Amino acid sequence: MSADDALAATTSGLQLNRLASKYELHSQGAEARVWEGSLQARPVIVKQRFSKQYRHPVLDAKLTVSRLKQEVRSMMRARKLGVRTPVPFLVDHDASCIYMERIEGHSVKTLLHERSLQESDLEALLVAIGRTVAKLHDGGLVHGDLTTSNMMRRQADQDLVLIDFGLSYNSIIPEDKAVDLYVLERAFSSAHAEAGAAMFERTLEAYRRASKQWSATLNRFAEVRMRGRKRAMIG
Ligand SMILES: Nc1ncnc2c1ncn2[C@@H]1O[C@H](COP(=O)(O)OP(=O)(O)OP(=O)(O)O)[C@@H](O)[C@H]1O
Ligand SMILES: [Mg+2]
Structure with missing residues (x-):
């Protein structure tokens, strides 16, 4: 054989x-x-x-x-x-x-790369991402792999659809949610260069407005970011 x-x-x-x-x-x-x-x-x-x-x-x-x-x-x-x-x-x-x-549409990564979105569509998309993640987190679910390739915009109704729950888990701990947001921030800045940072800020603002638990999560997020920066400096 x-x-x-x-x-x-x-x-x-x-x-x-x-x-x-x-x-x-x-x-x-x-x-x-x-x-x-x-x-x-x-x-x-x-x-x-x-x-x-x-x-x-x-x-x-x-x-x-x-x-x-x-x-x-x-x-x-x-x-x-x-x-x-x-x-x-x-x-x-x-x-x-x-x-x-099967969702018919493009990934958020592709949409952002094409740079073909009108300013108002881009704003709507970033707000939708922030609100969607807030809904997940307030409901005690952490996605675990929040990248722009794991988000799609459905062609038919332009709705944001989350995919790839392979690393998701239940948690109400601010640290877990903060790490989820940090993964998203990294995904925005690594996939979408300088524009990514500004886009993430708009998403985070929508998250803050939508999440009832924003305060604990965002305090923790500031710490997670700091740890990340220190690690990056040490190399
Ligand atoms: N339901 C779906 N509808 C349309 N396209 C999908 C769907 N599920 C997955 N895809 C496409 O397949 C790609 C890979 O799928 P997915 O992200 O679930 O797997 P993965 O990243 O390989 O898995 P994991 O991170 O769990 O190891 C997605 O980026 C997307 O392009
Ligand atoms: Mg994936």
Whole structure:
């Protein structure tokens, strides 16, 4: 048996072949592959978590299932809080896949890069981001990976939709929310250069107005920022 045959013979190899026959590979990250296609005539995204070779197989399977469940739970929880996310359709535990609604639109990262937004649209988008994160945080949910690629603007109604809840968790601790905001700040400044800092400030202002718990969170955020700067200076 060749090395390729051996790979195909593993469960994940079989699952990969099965998905590849029906769906198109959209992207491949460190821990997940994203496929697109349709399910019962609806546009879907299939997010497949794959194993880390260095982890013990049994432990790995357990971790994968628990992260899969957590991701779906967090999406449902966000939706209950009035935050738009893709609708989860089904979870295939054996194949470590989540089937969810495919959002038609562009990521916020792409929109900001194109610089094609009118000033008023840009303002509306930044305010929507601040309000959306405030809703999540006030509801006790931390996103865990707040980057501009994990936010999309839906074509049909221009609504902001959050995706990628793979690192989300429940927390009401100001430190956790502050770190979430710090990740967002870093994402704005690294992906969108100087303009990013000003954009983040506008988002933060909208967050402050929308969040009932803004005071504790923003005090903590100032500390997290300071720690970040010190770390950057030390190198
Ligand atoms: N529901 C969706 N609708 C449209 N596009 C999506 C959807 N889910 C994911 N995508 C696209 O696939 C890309 C990768 O998906 P996602 O961010 O969920 O995975 P990831 O970053 O690889 O995962 P993780 O950070 O959990 O390891 C997104 O940036 C987006 O372009
Ligand atoms: Mg992502």
